[in-house]
Structure formats: C-alpha cells, structure tokens
Amino acid sequence: MRPSVEEQLLGTCRVLETVVAPAVAEPFARTILDNLIANLRMVTEALPAVPGFLRWDSAATQSLLQTLRSALPSELAGRIDAVLEVPAPDRDDSAVQTARNDLLRALLAEAVCTQDLAPELHRAIQDHMIARASRVPMRYVPTAAPPETRP
Amino acid sequence: MTARRVADGLTQLVRHTIPSARDIVFTGLSRSAGGLSRENWSFDASWSDAAGSHMHRLMLMRDASGTLLKTERRREFDVLKALEGSTVTAPAVFWMDPDGQFLGAPSLVMERVSGSCDYMVLNGTRPLEERLALARAFLQLLVNIQAADWQVRGLGPSLGVPQGSPSAIALDEWEAEYRRVQLEPHPELDYVLAWMRRTAPQAAAIVLVHGDFKPGNALIEDLHITAKLDWETAHLGDPLEDLGWITNPVRRREHQIPGHWERAQIVEAYSRLTGRVVNDAALTWWNVFSCWKLAVIQLTAVNEFVSGRYNRVFQTPAWLYRPMLQMMERAA
Numbered sequence: 368m369r370p371s372v373e374e375q376l377l378g379t380c381r382v383l384e385t386v387v388a389p390a391v392a393e394p395f396a397r398t399i400l401d402n403l404i405a406n407l408r409m410v411t412e413a414l415p416a417v418p419g420f421l422r423w424d425s426a427a428t429q430s431l432l433q434t435l436r437s438a439l440p441s442e443l444a445g446r447i448d449a450v451l452e453v454p455a456p457d458r459d460d461s462a463v464q465t466a467r468n469d470l471l472r473a474l475l476a477e478a479v480c481t482q483d484l485a486p487e488l489h490r491a492i493q494d495h496m497i498a499r500a501s502r503v504p505m506r507y508v509p510t511a512a513p514p515e516t517r518p
Numbered sequence: 519m520t521a522r523r524v525a526d527g528l529t530q531l532v533r534h535t536i537p538s539a540r541d542i543v544f545t546g547l548s549r550s551a552g553g554l555s556r557e558n559w560s561f562d563a564s565w566s567d568a569a570g571s572h573m574h575r576l577m578l579m580r581d582a583s584g585t586l587l588k589t590e591r592r593r594e595f596d597v598l599k600a601l602e603g604s605t606v607t608a609p610a611v612f613w614m615d616p617d618g619q620f621l622g623a624p625s626l627v628m629e630r631v632s633g634s635c636d637y638m639v640l641n642g643t644r645p646l647e648e649r650l651a652l653a654r655a656f657l658q659l660l661v662n663i664q665a666a667d668w669q670v671r672g673l674g675p676s677l678g679v680p681q682g683s684p685s686a687i688a689l690d691e692w693e694a695e696y697r698r699v700q701l702e703p704h705p706e707l708d709y710v711l712a713w714m715r716r717t718a719p720q721a722a723a724i725v726l727v728h729g730d731f732k733p734g735n736a737l738i739e740d741l742h743i744t745a746k747l748d749w750e751t752a753h754l755g756d757p758l759e760d761l762g763w764i765t766n767p768v769r770r771r772e773h774q775i776p777g778h779w780e781r782a783q784i785v786e787a788y789s790r791l792t793g794r795v796v797n798d799a800a801l802t803w804w805n806v807f808s809c810w811k812l813a814v815i816q817l818t819a820v821n822e823f824v825s826g827r828y829n830r831v832f833q834t835p836a837w838l839y840r841p842m843l844q845m846m847e848r849a850a
Contacts, residue, residue, distance in 0.1 A: 393549070394550060395550070399830065402830045402831060403831065472703040472705055475703070475705040476703045476704065476705040476708040478705075479705050479709040480711075480712040492709060493847070496709070496839055497840050497843060499836075499839075500706070500836040500837070500839040501840075506837070507816070507832055507835070507837070
C-alpha cells in the first residue's frame with residue numbers, strides 16, 4: 368500500500384519544512400510549526416513500536432500485580448483477581464489493548480500506594496517503572512526557541 | 519489575537535485605568551515567539567493625562583488561549599508592585615486586566631526592560647568566568663527574593679500566608695492540578711506522590727518563593743541580570759523550594775555548570791549568603807517535588823493539547839520517572 372503510512376508522514380514533514388516553513392514569517396507561528404514538524408517526525412518513528420510496547424507493558428504490569436497481590440488489602444486484591452481472570456485481548460485490536468492497559472495501570476496506581484510494602488516489593492515496583500519508562504516509544508521533542516530578545 | 523485588537527484593548531485598558539488619559543498612541547506592537555503560557559507583546563506607549571505627558575517602553579503579557587499554568591494576573595501584579603524599590607531586580611508594573619475585560623484574556627502591562635533572555639546562558643558560548651559570574655548573580659537574586667520582607671511589603675493578604683507546612687500545602691495544590699488534568703493512570707506519579715506525603719519536610723522559615731526560578735525568565739545585559747520576569751506562580755513558602763528547583767538534576771543544564779557550579783557549590787554559596795543550614799534530605803525532597811511538579815505541568819500541556827486549547831505537543835513525562843525514583847532511593 369503505497370505511499371505507506373510512514374512515507375506519507377515523512378512526506379508531510381518534508382513539505383512543511385521546505386514549502387510551508389520558509390513562508391511563515393511570524394515568529395510565534397514559526398515556533399509552533401517547528402514543534403509540530405519535530406513531533407510528527409517523532410511519531411513517525413515511534414508508531415511501529417506502540418503495539419509491541421502496549422503488549423509488553425500489559426504483561427509486565429500483570430506480572431507485577433501478581434507479585435504485589437498478597438501484600439494488598441483484600442478488596443483491591445479481589446479486583447485485581449477479577450481483571451487478571453479475563454483473557455488477554457486480541458493483539459490486533461489496539462483500542463481494546465489500550466483499554467486493558469489502562470485498567471491494569473489503574474490497579475497498579477492503587478497497589479503501589481499501599482502502606483508498609485516490604486523493601487523487596489518497592490524494589491520490584493521501581494524496577495518495573497524504570498524499565499517501562501525506558502521503553503515508552505513516544506517522547507517529547509524539545510524544539511527550544513533560540514535565545515529570545517526582549518528589547 | 520491580532521495586533522490591531524491588542525492595540526484597541528490596550529487603549530480601553532488605559533482609558534479605564536487613567537480616566538484623564540488622552541492622545542494615547544501605541545507604536546511597534548509586535549508579538550515575540552517566547553512564552554509557553556502567555557503571549558508577549560512589546561510596544562512603545564505615549565499618552566497625556568492630568569499628571570503630564572508620558573512615554574514608556576512596555577511589554578504586554580497576555581494569557582494564551584491554552585496555557586501550561588493556570589495563574590492569576592493579580593498575583594503577579596501584586597508581587598511586582600510590592601517589590602518596587604527592593605533589591606530584587608524586577609520590572610515596574612503599569613496596568614492589569616485581571617479578567618480579560620479589555621484584552622480578551624487576563625493580561626498585565628509592565629516596563630520593557632533592556633536585555634535578552636537565554637535559557638542556556640550558563641552553558642552557552644560565553645567564557646567560563648562570565649558564566650560563573652552570572653550563576654552567582656542568579657543565586658544572589660534568589661537570596662534577595664527570599665530576603666524581601668513580605669510582611670512589611672504587604673504580600674501576606676494577596677499571596678496567602680501558609681496555614682501549615684508549605685510542603686504539604688504545595689502537595690495539596692499540585693495534586694489537585696494532577697487530578698484535574700490526568701487523562702490516564704500514572705502509577706509512577708502516584709507512587710512518588712505517596713512517598714512525598716510520607717516524607718514531607720517542615721520549613722525553616724516562610725519566604726517569598728518565585729516558583730519558576732530559571733535563567734529562561736530573566737533578562738541579561740552583559741554580566742548583569744536586568745529583570746526577573748514571570749512572577750505568576752510566586753507564593754509564600756519554604757526557602758528550599760526555589761533552591762530545590764535550581765538544584766533539580768533533570769534541569770542541570772539550565773542551572774548548573776559542570777565541575778564548577780553544581781549542587782554542592784550552590785548549596786555552599788547559598789548557606790554562606792543566607793546563614794541558613796540546608797538539610798540535605800529536605801532539599802532532596804524539594805528536588806523530587808520539582809520533578810513531580812514539572813511532570814504535572816507537562817500533563818497539563820497534554821490535556822490542553824488534546825482538548826484543542828493548546829498548540830504545542832507534549833508527551834507523558836516518562837523521562838522524569840527514573841530521576842525521581844533514584845533520588846527517592848538515595849534519600850531512603
């Protein structure tokens with residue numbers, strides 16, 4: 368299927384950079400445009416990695432919830448059990464994958480705030496969070512404006 | 519907003535503030551590129567009134583339609599008024615449109631001070647000695663802000679005197695913002711928040727806090743800081759809050775000079791200038807808070823972008839998670 372999604376996104380960046388940007392004289396609008404182009408390039412690069420990241424994250428979060436489960440209040444543990452009993456969704460359905468991931472992360476948000484967790488559980492929580500942060504495919508792209516003069 | 523509409527709004531604002539004003543003329547009205555949360559317009563103004571003729575170089579700060587920070591123009595106006603005549607280098611403030619009655623959004627008009635703004639001036643192309651001199655000048659400015667007698671200058675009523683621990687108050691305020699803007703679960707931010715709740719320090723004093731102290735919102739001319747800008751998040755709080763902001767490791771390229779002006783040197787110089795003993799654990803707490811607050815500001819930007827009110831694209835601040843967790847581990 369040509370042009371591919373990637374080709375279309377990169378082509379859009381090229382046209383914006385070479386045709387549109389030079390014609391934008393207003394400094395604020397140009398700053399906004401530069402940010403949008405940089406972000407579009409980032410999205411183009413990151414997009415193929417998103418489904419795999421969601422699957423990894425859901426599996427890792429599920430595993431951590433199982434590790435924490437015995438240290439959690441019974442009511443929260445029960446809700447975790449109920450979610451974990453549901454089979455993983457169709458890997459090709461990104462909307463369902465995202466909803467499942469949000470559900471698991473909402474439970475994790477509660478679980479990690481449980482008081483008096485053992486040090487090894489804190490270690491497991493922090494290891495998971497650092498591992499996840501290093502894999503997040505979407506990144507903010509700083510497009511710092513040049514030193515601004517306010518005469 | 520177009521320059522024409524800004525000029526019309528300014529004219530109405532001047533007539534409202536100075537009823538005897540006539541022959542009001544604005545020239546050179548232009549918008550600058552900077553400012554994530556506000557539109558900045560520079561212009562020259564002249565008018566006559568009962569007191570005589572006036573000519574001033576001015577700057578209009580107008581809230582952008584989508585903004586990273588929900589702030590109050592009145593707070594900034596009050597702080598700048600209160601600091602006039604103090605040792606804090608800040609612009610004189612002229613007029614305020616707190617509700618956007620004339621300019622369509624909350625706005626402030628202040629003196630346009632000479633100088634340029636450079637986020638990375640401490641790690642730019644200037645010689646090391648100049649950068650060190652500026653770094654020391656920035657710290658002296660921070661110390662001067664903290665030395666400003668907010669009670670004598672009448673800032674208690676407008677900023678609100680903390681009723682309780684400033685760290686707990688700061689957490690309440692920023693957690694409310696976090697809950698308001700979050701679009702999805704963030705276990706990392708909840709985890710760090712729970713740690714901050716458990717370990718919040720007590721303040722050694724209550725001082726004026728700038729709230730976003732950085733080279734990026736100051737004007738510099740040669741080796742002098744000519745104005746500290748962007749006072750919209752100023753408040754009364756813990757002296758370590760601004761110090762925690764500038765020793766925050768994730769923004770060291772803005773605030774520090776590798777090998778010469780790092781956390782240890784900054785703390786040593788701060789202690790010498792103020793006579794305060796800096797509790798390292800408390801400062802680390804404020805470092806973590808600085809990162810967490812920055813994360814919430816980014817989530818605000820994400821929310822505003824998704825809502826169609828903000829025109830820059832931000833992402834979930836995952837890059838801040840590791841440094842926060844590492845600082846927490848070191849503090850344990």
